[in-house]
Amino acid sequence: MCVLYPYPECHRATHGARHTPRLVRDSPIVSAIGLHGGMDHVELRTEADAVLAELVGDREGSARLREDQWQAVAALVEEHRRALVVQRTGWGKSAVYFVATALLRRRGAGPTVIISPLLALMRNQVEAAARAGIRARTINSANPEDWEAIYGEVERGETDVLLVSPERLNSVDFRDQVLPRLAATTGLLVVDEAHCISDWGHDFRPDYRRLRTMLAELPAGVPVLATTATANARVTADVAEQLGTGAGDALVLRGPLDRESLRLGVLVLPDAAHRLAWLGERLGELPGSGIIYTLTVAAAEEIAAFLRQRGYPVASYTGKTENADRLQAEEDLLANRVKALVATSALGMGFDKPDLGFVVHVGSPSSPIAYYQQVGRAGRGVDHADVLLLPGREDEAIWAYFASVGFPPEEQVRRTLAVLEGAGRPMSLPALEPLVDLRRSRLETMLKVLDVDGAVKRVKGGWAATGQAWAYDAERYAWVARQRQAEQQAMREYVSTTRCRMEFLQRQLDDEKAAPCGRCDTCAGPWLDPAVSAGALAAATGELDRPGVEVEPRKMWPTGLAAVGMDLKGRIPAGRQALTGRALGRLSDIGWGNRLRPLLSAQAADGPVPDDVLRAVVTVLADWARSPGGWATGSPDAVARPVGVVAVPSRTRPQLVGSLAEGVARVGRLPLLGSLAHTPHADEYAAHRSNSAQRLRALAESFTVPGELAAALAATDGPVLLVDDFTDSGWTLAVGARLLRQAGADDVLPLVLALAG
The missing domain is CATH 3.40.50 (Rossmann fold)
Structure with missing residues (x-):
């Protein structure tokens, strides 16, 4: 189905005819409706649906925004409100901000700025915008040579959508020079994967909290849209507060999280060799092409190598994969030139392939919310997709490692602040690192949190203490640690439950409409044979040994x-x-x-x-x-x-x-x-x-x-x-x-x- 509007009528319009949708200022639909503002509510809805028809290539003009999508668009365009949308993967969140962008731009608004966390998400969104005739550019670590030219295009009004990675928000030059100009000219601010802003969530990223600065500098009346598919009630409330959308006039749209196309299952096999052998024999039986998720880079590379030896066209995709190789792997999966990408969480939020037929996890993620997010890659544009978890005994050790690199103890934080205060000058990470006994990645994350809290500031030359009082919120950090432990226990229960697996995940995300799905292996019975042949097991054992x-x-x-x-x-x-x-x-x-x-x-x-x-x-x-x-x-x-x-x-x-x-x-x-x-x-x-x-x-x-x-x-x-x-x-x-x-x-x-x- 369509990235922008994931419903059958969209699927027929975009895939039933060879037509590339465009959004242009002089299109017949635009000319018939007019570009002026001041239209009433009914006329705005008519125009929004017409834009959607343009976006999805519906020549008959029958495409319609659903009521919850239209409610979000109207809040942004008509009322200039701030909205938080928590909807399942594939609901059509990008349709909301693309339609809203088109309507706002016609009314003289500045470009839409979308904060996107991963390069895969950015690439998908830029491609979707191009297909729709919307001029989109991106600022991220992969294209620094293009930044100045892109800034010029934005200032000249030649760009409709600018996608920015959250890390840019904490870059000194971007924060001090570019961000104020963007805040002054932005017509719509979109925060995609907004659960990253919450340290109660499964994927907290301190760079996201820099959005407070941009929100504070936005002119009055600039609408804000925050979207996520993976937020329970606590994270939803926290994100609303972080984004300044917690006021009484803010709109929060939260929908049911059941994914009717997904069939969930768990297969507990004796050891790693049996899991590898099962994949080697059964991968070809899984529908279409898909993703095999692993918990570590080493596992991804091991499994990909073994499956290639067994004759499957697969590629590995991890945080260590070169950018050019990542691009090629994404393109190969989108074009069905590979059976699967064997990936870590580096292939995560926002990667969109509507006909993805399966998601297999070799190893259990530590959070049911993270698991729900990853399995949501599958089944967006097909009626049926298989989701399978193959848990392993190494999972708990990997969970323990990642849990050990949380926010540092107070003593180490105070030591870092004392070093910065005593230096009397900015200090770079390499200069600071020998004096504080923290690994560089952990030190940088801690400094970003302290930056948001006002205790330090990133400046030319590194980091400097501000002298502001700062309190170590031990109670909050302990609560977060307990939350992580509770999430790990929930994943153990997901593996062993005899109740509906989809309902289990929905309840973990506080979905009030959680109910048995009738499709998973506990509702409808197992559909996978756990047996492996002696030859396949011998090959897998030899590979692992x-x-x-x-x-x-x-x-x-x-x-x-x-x-x-x-x-x-x-x-x-x-x-x-x-x-x-x-x-x-x-x-x-x-x-x-x-x-x-x-x-x-x-x-x-x-x-x-x-x-x-x-x-x-x-x-x-x-x-x-x-x-x-x-x-x-x-x-x-x-x-x-x-x-x-x-x-x-x-x-x-x-x-x-x-x-x-x-x-x-x-x-x-x-x-x-x-x-x-x-x-x-x-x-x-x-x-x-x-x-x-x-x-x-x-x-x-x-x-x-x-x-x-x-x-x-x-x-x-x-x-x-x-x-x-x-x-x-x-x-x-x-x-x-x-x-x-x-x-x-x-x-x-x-x-x-x-x-x-």
Whole structure:
């Protein structure tokens, strides 16, 4: 069905004839109706429906806005009100703001500004606008070279719709120079995916709260439309307050959330190999083309690789996918050139393919609201679409990781404010990071929240304290944490419920019209066979058991080390770097990650390396030797064969690391040269550090090369294997390699059980 008007009559109009809809100022419909203002309510409705007909390519002019869509359009155009629309995915929210834009522009209003959170959403909206003859441009991180030209087009009145990413709202130049001009000339402000403004919601984004500034600077009478498909009652109220639409004269339109085209199901399979095998055998049976969602980048890449081996045309789509590859993947899915995109949440809000036939989740999202949003990609323009959840035992560990990176404790926030206040000048993130012990992404998110709260301000050169009093809202942050836990419990209950699954999701979103759907696997019975053949299971097991992941070495020192008393900067000298190493697997993947997470968890007891794990490590070494540049290839640029093994000392898992180093040395017939040693003061540096500068400072003071190891290194001629249990930031391996190279090692080849992330 149509992006703009998702009902059967629209589908017939747009797909039953080869017609590209246009909206032009001199069209016959426009000329017949007239462009002047002052029309009464009935005439405005007639004009709105005529615009819709133009938008959807209905030559007979029979298309009609539904009453709730018309109510929103009338509130914006006729009454210049602020409206919050909470309606299910596919309801036709874009029809509201495109029709309203056309009507307002005819009456002399400035361009519509749409705040959109994701590039996929922007691309879909720009394409939809172009098909409708509406001139739309976008400002986002992918097209900085076009910004100045676009600003000029807006000022000259040549653009009808400007789509802006929320991150732009907190850019200094945009906030101080562009935003005031936009606020002064905007004819309609649209906030799409408005649940992002609420920290009670599942996808809070602090950049969205910068909208307060734009709302405050809008001239009186400029209408505002906020839209979302995923907001329960609490989030709806909070968004209304955040946007300033909580006043008594604001319009809140909230509709039923049942998706009549969707058939929901859950398939609980024994392990990751069975899930992968099931996909490998059953993907072709799912209707049309669709999306396979995963919780991690590693899982998306694993599954996509396996499905390609099984002959399916699929592509991966994650936060690490290059922008050009993302565009190509979206186009391939829209054109049905692929059976599926295997994606993380990077392919999320706003991606629109009306005939998407299925959505499968390999791993359960932590929130039923987030799950509802993602499954809403399917079934917009087809009568039936399948939605399937394949939960896994790794889900809870992944939920726990993401929950651990919430708003920092008060001590760290106060430390950041004190550093900024003491600096007396703006500080960039790289300069601030070494002094506050927060990872850069978490630090930046925290600063954005403090910016909205008035405690700091983003300025030229970085961030500066404002001196305003600020209170740490511990009660609110604790409530948000409890809300996350409640959402996780709800997803456990969704998997195990014997009641209607669609009704369950509707109730999670406070839909008063929730009722059994009659379609899901609990209402109508399972329709999927969980069985997999022995051959498919063997192939999946082989894929997941395949060990070996490259470990890229650190090549640059972190910035700002001088601030913590370390005279290191720039590139790490080649003679002090590690070479590219190997890990048995990633903690985030669904293969070896499931085996390694229990072994390396904080609660796990220390003990010798398990036999199957050691055998897999030996396989990694053998594959490494035969890989391009490996020591067994005999090529001129090959790394020399390792001549010894060195262990990294561990306070938490000494038996595991020690037995791993001993086993590798024994099987590889290499001498165990010894271990790095902890310094006498290592304990005071042992606390976990969050960012690179802090970690490096701690590690540099924690290790030394004992005399017997130094003597053994001096007697060797070739690279050594540096063995540890896992690597996260990479700085332990970098510090260890630097010490060993300084002590005489020719090269250092890191070998670890697990790569975090």
